Structures are given as structure tokens and as C-alpha cells.
Amino acid sequence: MLEVKNLNLTYDGLNYILKDINFNIKKGEIVGIIGLSGAGKSSLLRALTLLKRPEGKILFNNIDLTSLSGRDLRKIRKKIGVAFQHYNLLSRKNVFDNIALPLILNKERNIEKRVIDIIKKIGLDHRIKAFPSQLSGGEKQRVSIARAIVSNPDILFLDEPTSALDPKTTEKILELILKINIEMAISTIIITHEMDVIKRICDKILYLKNGRVYYYGEVYKFFSEFENELNNEFYKDVNFNYNKLKERTGKIIKIIFYGNNVEKPILYNIAKKYNITFNILYGKIEEFKNAPFGKLIIEIEGNGAKEFIYDLQKHVYSLEVL
Numbered sequence: 001m002l003e004v005k006n007l008n009l010t011y012d013g014l015n016y017i018l019k020d021i022n023f024n025i026k027k028g029e030i031v032g033i034i035g036l037s038g039a040g041k042s043s044l045l046r047a048l049t050l051l052k053r054p055e056g057k058i059l060f061n062n063i064d065l066t067s068l069s070g071r072d073l074r075k076i077r078k079k080i081g082v083a084f085q086h087y088n089l090l091s092r093k094n095v096f097d098n099i100a101l102p103l104i105l106n107k108e109r110n111i112e113k114r115v116i117d118i119i120k121k122i123g124l125d126h127r128i129k130a131f132p133s134q135l136s137g138g139e140k141q142r143v144s145i146a147r148a149i150v151s152n153p154d155i156l157f158l159d160e161p162t163s164a165l166d167p168k169t170t171e172k173i174l175e176l177i178l179k180i181n182i183e184m185a186i187s188t189i190i191i192t193h194e195m196d197v198i199k200r201i202c203d204k205i206l207y208l209k210n211g212r213v214y215y216y217g218e219v220y221k222f223f224s225e226f227e228n229e230l231n232n233e234f235y236k237d238v239n240f241n242y243n244k245l246k247e248r249t250g251k252i253i254k255i256i257f258y259g260n261n262v263e264k265p266i267l268y269n270i271a272k273k274y275n276i277t278f279n280i281l282y283g284k285i286e287e288f289k290n291a292p293f294g295k296l297i298i299e300i301e302g303n304g305a306k307e308f309i310y311d312l313q314k315h316v317y318s319l320e321v322l
């Protein structure tokens, strides 16, 4: 439904901020765009929403947005919802009027019913007459999201939707985004610098580095294959001192589980089968959007080590002898 081809962006005609960006998003997918400050996330959002015209192609339902202007572009923009980082609510208008704004501007019908339906969906029916200054950060974000989806768009862009919120409110907003995604079958692109947002609700991750796509694909693959990148650039994904392994006498193995196998006693059963004793040096299980994701570092000892590794490999997402 959205296909980005050879997208490049420059502000001054000399330096390219975005370089050869290619990716596509299917209907209903949630994609997280992540990258360090200055990587080009906001610029990519501006380019995709045509606030700043890029070079290349942006095919939205097979129509190239970069070839449109004037009325055609305005018409198609109705199908693109954007919730900005700082909410951009009109301070003199109440919740109802803020949400109604896009419908009024587009001279649409049934405005009252549509706004009330959306206000119920986002759980703010009790705050319908409140003004932005009377709302909490989480409530403002709800209004901003409601305004972005009231026109029933096919795609929703959310710029840092949780960066200014506390963990509990963040969780509620993430639940709302998931609910909207499912109920409205809306493709969603989230700009974020929070890895937890990616893990919790995204199907895919687009990792931007120096204006280029460094990785685009499934979330669990990113977290299993780019550990060094995460540790160097973001935070310690594995809170474990690998140097300490030198003191160990047994074989050290790193295992990644993904899916239902996380909950089964596979490790225990296979170790028993080959008479292996194991020692867990590090372990972490996290709840990703589609399935649990677990990482284990173990030390094993016993004569059947080779057979144990061979067998275990068949039951886990990946296994590495360190």
C-alpha cells in the first residue's frame, strides 16, 4: 500500500539528508522508524507526507505522491493521517472542535456523529468540552491521534507519540494505537527513539543511520542479529560482561528463542537427554508484539555436548557457540 523507491532529500540542494531510501509497507502493518538524533527520522516523515518534497517515488495505493500537486494532492491527503510530536492542538478550540477540524475543512457530512464516534473510541467522552490547556499529556495525545484518524485514513503517521509521557500513560497510548490499528485496519508508521515502543507494538523496524536505511525488516530479527549495533548505539541490550567468559571452563552458548517455544522446558529436556549439566549465565524474556522473545547465555559441561548443541539448534530461533 505504501512503496518508497529511491527516495533522496536535500534541504539546500547540496547535502543529502536522506539517501536512497527504499521500503514498502503492507496494509495494516505497524512500522517503527528509529535512529539516533539527527539520523533523519523527522525529515523522512516530512518527505513521506510531502511537507518537504523529496526526489524518488512514494507510491501510495499505486499513485505516485511526488507527481501530484494542488487539488489532487489535497484529495489524497485525506487518506493520510498525521499526529505531530507536540500535538499541534488549537488552544482556543475544545476537544470536539479540534477533532472536527479536518472534517470541517474538507466540507464533509455527518461531522457530529463521526467526531462523537471517534471520541468514544479514544476514551475521552467525558472531556469533550475541555480545552487543550485543561488536558494531561496523554489526553492531548489522544486528541491528536483522534484528529489524525477522523477522516478514516489508510495510513497513519505518529511522530514520537509517547516520548513526553510517563511509562503508565505510554502503555495506554500504545494500547490505543494497537486498538485503532486492528479496528480500522490502518497502516501505521511510528517515529520513535524508544526501543520498547518498537518491541511492544511494531511488526517491522526501519533503522535509519546517517540518512540511510541500515535495516528494514521483522522486529525479532533485528533484536537477534543486531546486538552489537544496539549495544554500541543505543543501550546495553545484553546486560552481561562478555569478558568474564574467559574465566569459564565449559562451553558457552548463546540461544535465542522466539515464539511459543519460550514457554516450553526445551533446554531442560534436551540437556537431560544428553546428560549435560548447564549453568545459566544470563537470561531475559520479553513480550514482543507477536510472540515472546528470549535470550539465554549458558555454560554447558558433559560428553554429549556436540549432540546436545545439534539437537537444541533444531528447537530454537538461533544458537551460537561463543
Ligand SMILES: Nc1ncnc2c1ncn2[C@@H]1O[C@H](COP(=O)(O)OP(=O)(O)OP(=O)(O)O)[C@@H](O)[C@H]1O
Binding pocket: 011, 012, 017, 035, 036, 037, 038, 039, 040, 041, 042, 043, 044, 193
Ligand atoms: N529545515 C532544515 N533545513 C536544513 N537542515 C535540516 C532541516 N531539518 C533538519 N535538518 C538536518 O537534517 C538532519 C536530520 O535531521 P532530522 O531532524 O530529520 O533528524 P531526526 O532523526 O529526526 O533527529 P531528532 O531525533 O533529534 O529529532 C540533521 O543534520 C539536521 O540538521
